[in-house]
Amino acid sequence: MSPSDVIFGTFVVIAVIGAVAMLVRSPRPMGVGRLVEVLLLWTLVALVGLSGLIGGLFHLLTPEMAARSIGWEPSPFQREVGFGDVGIGVLGLLSARLRGLFWWATGIWSFIFFGGAAVGHFIEQRVAGNFAPGNAGLIFWIDVFVAVAMLVLLPLYQLTRPRPTPGA
Numbered sequence: 001m002s003p004s005d006v007i008f009g010t011f012v013v014i015a016v017i018g019a020v021a022m023l024v025r026s027p028r029p030m031g032v033g034r035l036v037e038v039l040l041l042w043t044l045v046a047l048v049g050l051s052g053l054i055g056g057l058f059h060l061l062t063p064e065m066a067a068r069s070i071g072w073e074p075s076p077f078q079r080e081v082g083f084g085d086v087g088i089g090v091l092g093l094l095s096a097r098l099r100g101l102f103w104w105a106t107g108i109w110s111f112i113f114f115g116g117a118a119v120g121h122f123i124e125q126r127v128a129g130n131f132a133p134g135n136a137g138l139i140f141w142i143d144v145f146v147a148v149a150m151l152v153l154l155p156l157y158q159l160t161r162p163r164p165t166p167g168a
Contacts, residue, residue, distance in 0.1 A: 002069070002133030002134070002137055003133075004069050004133050004134050004137060004138070004139055005133060005137045005138040005139075008051055008055075008138050008139050008142055009138055011046045011047055011050050011054075012046075012138075014042075014046045014050065015042040015043060015045075015046035015047055016042075018042045018045070018046060019038050019039055019041075019042040022041075022042070023035070023038050026038075032156075033157075033160030033161055033162065036153055036157050036160050037157055037160075037161065039149070039153055040103065040107075040149070040153040040157050041095065041096070043149045043150075044092045044095035044096075044103065044107070045093060045095055046092075047092075047142060047145070047146050047149075048088060048089070048091070048095070048106065048110045048114075049089050049090070049091070049092025049094075049095065050089065050092070050093070051142065052085045052086065052087075052088040052089025052090075052092055053085070053086055053089030053092075053093065054089070055089070055139075056081075056082045056083065056084070056085030056086030056087075058082075059078045059079070059082030060078075060082035060083070063075075063078045063079070063082075066078060066134070068132075069133055069134035070130075070132055070135050071124070071128075071130040071132030071134065084113070088106070088109060088113060091105075091106040092106060092110070094106075103154065103157070104154060104158075107150040107154045108150070108154075110146055110147070110150050111150035111151055114143045114144075114146040114147045114150075115147030117143045118140060118143035118144045118147055121135050121139075121140045121143060122140075125140075
């Protein structure tokens with residue numbers, strides 16, 4: 001298991017433990033809506049927020065190591081990706097406090113970025129034979145998962161969240 005798999009695997013564990021703990025301790029009744037809300041929240045906070053922040057800092061502070069882990073040569077473009085990752089990481093972390101359209105904006109950006117990254121990793125694997133841990137390891141599967149989770153959980157959250165009662 002590569003160091004990046006361990007680091008990003010930790011974010012998966014945090015997401016699972018956080019979601020389970022929140023569901024178990026919640027005074028609110030458990031239903032499909034609550035389950036969707038908690039899964040979306042922990043996907044945004046841990047897999048978008050924490051992984052974005054740490055991944056971005058990895059690109060910004062250790063670009064040579066980050067490039068090697070992906071199977072690439074170091075490039076000035078890593079600085080741009082690093083700041084993009086840090087930016088989405090901050091949005092993911094802010095999702096712990098902000099809801100509604102903020103989740104939609106963060107989720108749409110995450111779907112595009114993580115989905116695009118997954119497609120890029122897949123192409124690199126198939127065309128260039130690049131199976132470096134940072135290209136074909138757990139990070140690839142997290143990219144796929146986050147994109148699919150946003151595509152599924154955001155509309156479900158919208159459909160299942162409580163509506164204000166008219167006249168209340």
